[in-house]
Amino acid sequence: MTAPAATAEAPPARSLRGAASPALIQFGIVAVALVIAFGVLGAAQFINALTLGAIYALVAIGYTMVYGIIELINFAHGDVFMVGTFVSLSFLTSLGFSGAVTDPVLLVVLLVAVFAFTMIVMGLVGVLIERTAYRPLRNAPRLAPLITAIGVSFILQNIVQIFYGPFQTNSPQIFPTDWFITIGDVQIPVLSIFIVTVAVGMMIGLQLFIGRTRLGRAMRSTALDRDAAALMGVNINRTIAITFFIGSALAGAAGVTYGLQYGVTRFDLGFQAGLKAFTAAVLGGIGNQVGAALGGFIIGFIEVAAVAFGYGRWGPAVVFGVLVIVLVFRPAGLLGQQVGERA
Amino acid sequence: MSAVQDLPAPRGRRAGAFRGRVNEFSGRHRSMSVMIGMAIVAAVLPVLAVVPPFSSFQTQNAWIDGFTNAGVFVLLALGLNLVVGVAGLLDLGYAAFFAIGAYAYAYAASPFGNQILGIDIAGLLGDAAGLIFWPMLIIGALVAATFGILLGAPTLRLRGDYLAIVTLGFGEIVPIVFLNSDELTNGTNGIGGIYRPYLPGIGSFSAVNPWPYYVTMMVLVTVVMIFCYRLAGSRLGRAWEAIREDELAAAANGINTVTTKLLAFALGASTAGIAGVFNAAKLTVVSPDQFGFVVSFTVLAMVVLGGMGNFWGVAVGAFVIYTINNVLLKTLNQFFDTLGIPILKDIDFIGLQFLLYGIALVAMMLLRPEGLFPNSRRKRELHAEVTEPGQDEMTLPEVTEEGGR
Numbered sequence: 001m002t003a004p005a006a007t008a009e010a011p012p013a014r015s016l017r018g019a020a021s022p023a024l025i026q027f028g029i030v031a032v033a034l035v036i037a038f039g040v041l042g043a044a045q046f047i048n049a050l051t052l053g054a055i056y057a058l059v060a061i062g063y064t065m066v067y068g069i070i071e072l073i074n075f076a077h078g079d080v081f082m083v084g085t086f087v088s089l090s091f092l093t094s095l096g097f098s099g100a101v102t103d104p105v106l107l108v109v110l111l112v113a114v115f116a117f118t119m120i121v122m123g124l125v126g127v128l129i130e131r132t133a134y135r136p137l138r139n140a141p142r143l144a145p146l147i148t149a150i151g152v153s154f155i156l157q158n159i160v161q162i163f164y165g166p167f168q169t170n171s172p173q174i175f176p177t178d179w180f181i182t183i184g185d186v187q188i189p190v191l192s193i194f195i196v197t198v199a200v201g202m203m204i205g206l207q208l209f210i211g212r213t214r215l216g217r218a219m220r221s222t223a224l225d226r227d228a229a230a231l232m233g234v235n236i237n238r239t240i241a242i243t244f245f246i247g248s249a250l251a252g253a254a255g256v257t258y259g260l261q262y263g264v265t266r267f268d269l270g271f272q273a274g275l276k277a278f279t280a281a282v283l284g285g286i287g288n289q290v291g292a293a294l295g296g297f298i299i300g301f302i303e304v305a306a307v308a309f310g311y312g313r314w315g316p317a318v319v320f321g322v323l324v325i326v327l328v329f330r331p332a333g334l335l336g337q338q339v340g341e342r343a
Numbered sequence: 344m345s346a347v348q349d350l351p352a353p354r355g356r357r358a359g360a361f362r363g364r365v366n367e368f369s370g371r372h373r374s375m376s377v378m379i380g381m382a383i384v385a386a387v388l389p390v391l392a393v394v395p396p397f398s399s400f401q402t403q404n405a406w407i408d409g410f411t412n413a414g415v416f417v418l419l420a421l422g423l424n425l426v427v428g429v430a431g432l433l434d435l436g437y438a439a440f441f442a443i444g445a446y447a448y449a450y451a452a453s454p455f456g457n458q459i460l461g462i463d464i465a466g467l468l469g470d471a472a473g474l475i476f477w478p479m480l481i482i483g484a485l486v487a488a489t490f491g492i493l494l495g496a497p498t499l500r501l502r503g504d505y506l507a508i509v510t511l512g513f514g515e516i517v518p519i520v521f522l523n524s525d526e527l528t529n530g531t532n533g534i535g536g537i538y539r540p541y542l543p544g545i546g547s548f549s550a551v552n553p554w555p556y557y558v559t560m561m562v563l564v565t566v567v568m569i570f571c572y573r574l575a576g577s578r579l580g581r582a583w584e585a586i587r588e589d590e591l592a593a594a595a596n597g598i599n600t601v602t603t604k605l606l607a608f609a610l611g612a613s614t615a616g617i618a619g620v621f622n623a624a625k626l627t628v629v630s631p632d633q634f635g636f637v638v639s640f641t642v643l644a645m646v647v648l649g650g651m652g653n654f655w656g657v658a659v660g661a662f663v664i665y666t667i668n669n670v671l672l673k674t675l676n677q678f679f680d681t682l683g684i685p686i687l688k689d690i691d692f693i694g695l696q697f698l699l700y701g702i703a704l705v706a707m708m709l710l711r712p713e714g715l716f717p718n719s720r721r722k723r724e725l726h727a728e729v730t731e732p733g734q735d736e737m738t739l740p741e742v743t744e745e746g747g748r
Contacts, residue, residue, distance in 0.1 A: 071504070073504065073507070073508075132705075133705055133709075136709050137708065137709065137712055140708075140712030140713070141647075141651075141712060141713060143427075143433070143643070143647045143651070144647065144708050144712035144713075145708075146643075146647075147643070147644050147647050147648070147704055147708050148704065148705045148708045148709065150640050150644070150701075150704070151644075151700075151701040151702070151703075151704030151705040151708065152701065152705060153701070154697045154698065154700055154701030154704070155698055155701035155702060155705070157697065158695065158696075158697045158698035158701065159698065161697075162695070162698070271636070275511070275515065275636075278508075279508075279512070282505075282508050286504075313519075313522075313523045314519070314523055316515060316516075316519055317515070317516045317519040317520060317523070320511075320512035320513070320515045320516050321512070321516060323508070323509070323512045324498070324509050324512045324513065324516075327498070327501060327505055327508065327509050328497050328498060328501070328509070331501050331505050
């Protein structure tokens with residue numbers, strides 16, 4: 001209804017380029033939100049929420065990048081995350097680790113190895129998925145890749161189910177869960193600090209990559225206008241493949257952290273987690289990485305708050321309720337730019 | 344409708360005089376031809392079930408039962424096709440309306456539900472309590488339509504993918520609400536003991552005899568299909584297409600886009616409501632896990648694979664996907680056992696069901712992204728697109744052609 005005005009004034013931009021000017025304001029919003037959440041939840045739950053939020057945020061970034069560049073809701077992404085948890089646990093168990101590793105040097109080496117391995121494997125899986133299921137359909141009707149995405153999601157779930165069975169599988173928590181830093185009367189698990197640091201570090205790294213490098217510029221220009229980018233000499237196929245690689249690698253990293261934090265995983269983990277992460281991406285403004293990160297943390301907070309106040313079973317409903325409300329009042333998401341009609 | 348005859352009919356001419364005459368007849372007597380077509384389908388399916396190779400999968404009664412269940416999905420696909428295929432509104436939470444229809448019937452026709460509503464159908468009607476099924480088909484449709492409007496009213500101003508996401512959220516919320524409102528819905532276990540339909544002369548339908556359900560379903564599909572054809576050819580149907588092609592242009596031409604889109608949602612939802620009522624009456628139990636995202640998605644896949652906007656195509660797509668997923672893949676083991684092919688015999692296909700389903704979806708989509716039976720209009724759009732890659736929604740400045748679907 002407001003469309004005529006919107007088409008006239010809105011810049012025809014999707015933002016893989018969110019990096020530039022409003023970053024400061026965006027981080028300001030994040031900071032304020034965190035303070036409020038801390039007040040509402042109390043320290044222990046706040047840390048839980050932050051950890052969960054970091055995991056969602058990592059997954060959400062993959063959704064948002066893929067959507068930003070080819071406007072596809074990649075329903076298989078949640079399952080890429082799920083496969084990541086299994087790749088990471090297989091890597092660790094095949095090396096013979098099943099419990100906490102207390103030797104700091106060995107722990108660091110192991111963590112680096114498991115992150116690197118899982119991220120590379122998942123990145124390649126993501127590229128493979130793009131190559132086989134999405135690229136042939138790039139000029140097909142909009143809904144076609146959506147269907148293959150969900151088909152891929154079924155395939156991934158079933159493959160995992162064949163290898164690991166339909167039940168919960170234990171994932172080795174190599175990072176000791178009984179290490180705490182005590183500040184005043186609050187015990188902060190070192191694992192949580194580690195996860196949040198890793199997640200935020202990766203996000204910052206990604207922002208720098210997209211904002212500062214040649215490949216990042218190629219990604220931004222492809223998102224902005226694929227044909228024009230191709231005319232300027234950007235290799236579109238390679239750029240999209242790299243986008244999938246990065247998004248899936250981050251989902252893999254999220255899988256590793258999930259295993260470290262919760263110690264269990266299951267073949268159908270990806271579905272709900274994927275939906276929530278996707279919600280997070282939309283909440284923050286799809287196509288915008290900072291928004292996705294913010295959305296991830298918000299979803300984490302909503303879920304933990306629901307549990308903390310005794311409405312754990314309603315958690316998902318609350319998450320989607322918030323999503324509906326945000327979209328109705330602010331369709332472009334919290335940090336998204338108002339995008340003109342895309343029909 | 345006479346406009347149809349005036350249009351050149353290249354397809355008919357190419358395929359010969361008989362085809363041309365069939366086309367002419369179906370153009371002039373649309374409802375009649377749907378009825379004839381469905382009668383043929385309804386008569387042929389039971390025969391197919393006893394002919395090899397189909398007979399080696401399962402017994403005829405099991406096939407009939409499977410066809411009936413497939414019919415539920417045909418109904419759903421027809422309804423979703425109105426929303427997605429005709430009006431162009433992507434709805435990823437369609438199962439919610441299915442759930443609402445099913446629970447509506449469960450409340451009207453089970454001891455548990457009656458207790459909550461404060462009525463006593465069984466006391467009133469005795470053994471014929473299932474009579475309530477027939478009016479509930481309409482009431483269930485109305486209830487679902489109401490929810491369709493309730494959901495649509497605040498969200499329909501969203502565009503494209505955002506609408507899809509909100510409907511996805513709604514589709515997730517509804518089962519969660521049914522799951523968690525224990526006192527009202529009996530939570531995970533759902534509402535059981537739902538009365539089977541009752542028809543004077545036949546009595547109560549039974550679990551062992553699938554035929555009454557089958558016939559009922561065929562009648563329902565026929566009615567809904569006629570309804571869809573009539574709608575699509577009406578002023579409202581043309582308004583939907585106009586909105587699908589270009590909402591701004593449609594609004595500029597005096598179409599009230601809000602009402603029109605709400606009607607699409609409501610009518611699509613009502614079809615799902617009917618399917619829900621039928622499904623509840625057949626299973627005699629409703630529980631939240633019957634209405635997950637997989638259902639919404641499967642129905643969407645049916646619509647897309649059948650050929651969006653083409654009612655027969657969508658119906659066939661729904662039928663094929665349901666049969667592949669719920670009959671063929673489940674019975675492949677038996678099939679290969681009977682054939683005795685060495686390697687295939689040893690594979691556990693039931694465990695691989697969803698894997699094969701996923702592969703089938705991806706493969707079908709890669710081979711025919713426009714669907715098995717594309718709407719003729721959409722097919723032209725796709726051909727026009729060849730010169731202009733990257734544009735997935737084309738706007739064609741031409742007059743709506745009625746005969747195409």
